[in-house]
Amino acid sequence: MVPLKESKGRIMLVEDNQNLRNVLKDYLETLKYNVSDFSTGDKAAESFEKGRFDLCLFDIVMHGMNGFDLLAHIRKTDEHVPVVFLTARTEKEDKIRAFKLGCDDYITKPFSTEELTLRIAAILRRTRQPAKVKPVFKATGEIYTFGNFTFDHANLRLSHPLKVRTLTRKEAELLRLLCENINHLVPREEILRKIWGSDDYASGRSMDVFLTKLRSYLAIEPVEEKYINKDKNKRSKYIEGYEPDIEIKNVHGTGFLLKVKGITSKSE
Structure with a gap:
């Protein structure tokens, strides 16, 4: 486990191939990421509800809940956490479905670990530093928007690109x-x-x-x-x-x- 003050971020890794999962986990941890790894989508979904992650790496084909279902589940509670698919599925329809569900990147196997880490770094750099916006205030029904914040009173949710919080x-x-x-x-x-x-x-x-x-x-x-x-x-x-x-x-x-x-x- 990387000490918190040295960590570049916390990553959720969901991959049913144990060898690949272990290799990726070890590699990312040498780069100072904290990695929580899971073999099934069901276990990952349960952990996501209890913890906080800066980025998620998902396979698609897994036992139980597949990667598409896991992404849909996560987007119900967190609209902003970056999700990257690592998959052997190269079909155009799969890519379209993934992006429609809200993924941030789609990488097909086999892939370069160097390219993967560069993509992770770029996504985290972008999501952790939201663009400076003019702090316009807008109220629509029970939803209030000001700056980078959206406050949904009815659903007790305060959303920001860096954090979605239930009030x-x-x-x-x-x-x-x-x-x-x-x-x-x-x-x-x-x-x-x-x-x-x-x-x-x-x-x-x-x-x-x-x-x-x-x-x-x-x-x-x-x-x-x-x-x-x-x-x-x-x-x-x-x-x-x-x-x-x-x-x-x-x-x-x-x-x-x-x-x-x-x-x-x-x-x-």
């Missing part, structure tokens, strides 16, 4: 209230009354905990190196004056607002 009901209600008042202050008492049903001390402390969680969820965006504080004696992680494009701001003693820079439109 608790209270987290979702709190985020919706802030989204409905984008860039406008929501009084502390209003939040407590509408979501906690009480403005007592215990409810206030609970609200602060939930706001801290939401802040951490929204802080997933990569920050340019020039804004990172290099002075270890400074308490702040970022240089003075840096402001993220999206953040939940605390107006001390008054309330909170979801601040999104550069909003150009809002539709109800």
